[in-house]
Amino acid sequence: MSESNGRDPGLLVLISLAGGPKHGHAILLDVAGFAGLRLGPGTLYGALARLEESGLIESLPMDGRRRPYHLTRGGAAALRGRLTGLDAAVRVGLRRIEVA
Amino acid sequence: MKRLLRLYPSAWRARYEAEVAELLDELPTDRSMLLDLIRGAFSERARAVWRRIPASPIPAGGPPMLEHPLQRHPTSLALLALVLVAPTFLFVFVSLLAYQLRVPGLAAAVEPVVEAFAGMPWVDLFLVGAPFLAFLVAVIPLVGIAWGRASGELHLTISLRARALNVVVLILCVLLSGLLVAYLVTEFMFEAAL
DSSP states (O other): OOTTOTTOHHHHHHHHHHTSOBOHHHHHHHHHHHHOOOOOHHHHHHHHHHHHHTTSEEEOSOBTTBOOEEEOHHHHHHHHHHHHHHHHHHHHHHHHHHHO | OGGGGGGSOHHHHHHHHHHHHHHHHHSOOOHHHHHHHHHHHHHHHHHHHHHTSOOSOOOTTOOOOBOOGGGGOHHHHHHHHHHHHHHHHHHHHHHIIIIISOOTTHHHHHHHHHHHHTTOHHHHHHHHHHHHHHHHHHHGGGEEEEEEEETTEEEEEEEEOOOHHHHHHHHHHHHHHHHHHHHHHHHHHHHHHO
16 A cells, blocks of 8 residues: 555554554554554554554553554654645545536 | 464564464454465565665675575575486486497486487476576575665675585586587587488
């Protein structure tokens, strides 16, 4: 999936964590709720690994057998930038459809 | 399903395996999850290889060599190359003894085998192609390629390493190829003269 795609797993995980720290299962449920998309565990942890490596998210101490993740400041800034770009594209697209 | 996590790179497993195993306990398993885990494993392995390539700057003495998983098993690949080239070697060696050195009785012993394979072009194709294929298999672990960017330029470094068994197999492949080509050229000229 492309970086700018609204169904990009990385973007969906960032949006999910913008609502507060969550562990893997909670992220899956959240993404399914707001995007209607069921991420697989391989896709989810691929995205988590990339986001953690690039410093956009951080892991928190283990909560039982689960490890929660939270958005870093850099992650919040990156998410804001991505969503702003998407929002501008969406608004242009909707305006053009109305004109057509 | 958890066994599929063994497909992932060891560094990834050390960091995420326990978490994903916990997640798998909570999710209903189906075919899409199986495919997702396999695809994820390939993706992580590819990422692990790419991560070894330095971005910049290139350190003094050149960038570190990219070690492909195949390069970690030079002996196994040399043995595989030997197995590939063995039929051709046997064919050439026995032919030399039977038809060039005229070892008594050997030509008569070989004829039924030659007759049995007559009219099978894929056998000829394999005998001729095997040394080239074996050469490639044996040479893969000896070649290291690395690239990276420094001062806006792409730097490509190629290194060769010597492994006795692989080098012996390479020499054998070159000799066999040479003998086969010489044999084919001689036969072609002989037939053309007729």
